[in-house]
Amino acid sequence: MIKIEDVLIVDDEPSLQFFYEQVLIMNGFEVVGIANNGIEAVSMFKSFSNKPKVILMDQRMPEMSGIEASRIILQIDNRVKVIFISADASIKEEAISIGVFLFIDKIFTIDELVDAINNAIRSYSSSTDN
């Protein structure tokens, strides 16, 4: 187990928000916030004085998509590791091109999600150590 790290959840589906939160907590992460769409995510990220290291980002949301929100957030702080979650594989290339750390296809298991978050935190740590 790595030390407790902060994660931001961005998804418009309340049930998924609920399960993601449970999974993260049970795996020793701290959920610093839950955003219902891209606009809320950007707004929250800006408001954090201590920025989360990892963001779980859904793509398809009302008002602002995950791609748009990721682009803005990464411009604000490109060290943050965005884990992009979508059933639409066609946007994977675009997501990677804007600096997203990892693209996870729906449907995934909890183990896959936890592994992805751990990898992201390791990557974050190594990049900031350098």
Added chain:
Amino acid sequence: MRNIANKTKALKNKFKSLFKGIPIPTYSWQKIDEDLILIDYNDAAEIITKGMIKNYVGMKASEMYKNQPEILEELFRCANDRISIFREMKYDYKSTGEERFVSVMYGFIPPDLVIVHTEDITEKKEVLERLKISEAELKVLNEKLKYRIDSSEEQYRAIFENTGTATLILEEDTTISLVNGHFEELSGYSREEIEWKKVWSEFVVKEDLERMKKLHYSRRIDPESTLKKYEFRFINKEGNIRNILIVIDMIPGTKKSIASLLDITERKKIEEKLKDSEEKARYLIDGITSVGIGIDIITKDYKILFQNQILKEKFGDITGKFCYENYMGLKAPCDFCPMIKALKNNTIESTELIGVDGNNYEIFSAPYLDSDRNTVKVIEIIMNITRRKQAERALWESEEKYRGAFNRAEFYKDIFAHDINNILQCILSGMEVNQLILEKPEKLEDLKINDNIIREQVIRGTKLVSNVRKLSQLEDIKQDLEKIEILNVLENTISLIKKSYKVKKMAFQIDTIEEILFIKANAFINDVFDNLLINAIDHNINPIIEITIKISKEQQNDMNYLKIEFLDNGIGVEDTMKGKILKRGYNEENSVLGMGLGLSLVQRIIETYNGKIWVEDRVKGDRSKGSNFVLLIPEVD
């Protein structure tokens, strides 16, 4: 002897009687001593001298004619040379003092007599003088006439030369007797080579010769009935063949004919070309006609100049009439008339219209220029495009259908990619979380919560599939509407929802103005209520979900509606989302993703009822207090 003497005496008397009786004044002179003496005279001399002559008998000639030596000389020449002399002269009659013209004949009679006959020719001379004058006048007149004839001939020759056409005069035997310069040019021969040396048949092609010979001889028998103007082929000196128009007639009072030849070779070529063009144009028009295309020519003032058979069959022969009246049944030119623009801009214009017969037509108007390149009329090509239009409509409908099918396919793909995946992800994640919980006894309470979430996701999935199917039905099948009592439907829907969401605490309330209310709708009204209520439940995080259904009446634009409001205490709808929340669907360009399908289905159903739907804040200006979904559906008594 005595007989002889008697005979001589008798002869002398007879002579004397003859001498005296001569009607011409006659004088007898005898030569005596180198002179001539007047010895006798006759009765005519006595008359003409009025008897005065007797006084001069015995007078010598030298004395009598001392002042007229020419007479004296002639008298002596006659006597001496024994010759006769004749002359005319003026003579002064001494006996009368008159001056007369006389003819004098001196005759010698041997041995010594000179007989002088004088004849007064004064009258004759005067007649002759008058005749002489007349002759001079005649000569002058003749000269004048000759001049006139000469002038006239010159004039005629000048005309002959300058007719502007090759002209020739033909003799009865076909000899060419006269040609002008134009004929020389036409034939290539000089007039010296032609005139009286050639016959006209030498200049005619073999095929035309027989016909022309018949005309030549017929003309001389019956000129009036014989063709005077016709065409033939002419061969010139070079052997070239020219097309000629000949005008020929007889010269009155003669057996000659005069012919004018006009070279129409170039004209014939142009005519041939024109004929060829006309033929092509006719074939073109016939061809166009055969495929059902109408052609007409319209003047600037909208009058029909020409129609092809198609238009005649359809509208009758309406040449000379106004196009707008007869084609369109209008009293003034059509606003959309393409010929107005075609005439103005000198361009080809077109338009599509529906004719008085209900068919679709496409009209092309092309400006038609006169020889001065002024646009004076238009040629119109009128095509019946009804079938094409029907095909286009069918194609468009087909395209729409396929576009719709494509959009539906995309839409369903989107639903499966997002909504169904989300549902499945929730179910999988919920189950995995529950597995983890089972290893942590302190969390067992959460199992029930997660189970309910998983159950709701299953219901949600079922509902999604149902909505997709119903949305598809709405698109594919025309919806018949009937009179439906809504309160009963609403209560049934609430009852079913309560069974589905057993764990949620919900409070429903219906505020209605009447107990029985009818709308014009169909069975889809269940889905309207169902989806609106589920939406209110799903987007609510309060421990108790409160939903009030308020029913009232409203009139808009003379239409009576039932106003049905669904007020909830849920999370509310952002102002920016209020216009979009109902829009998700496969025909919406700006559809909002991640919003579920229920509200879109509601929107579609309400549209088929000719109703309206919108969303507002339950408490105006505070969306956090919940939403109010408002329906207006036409009421039925």
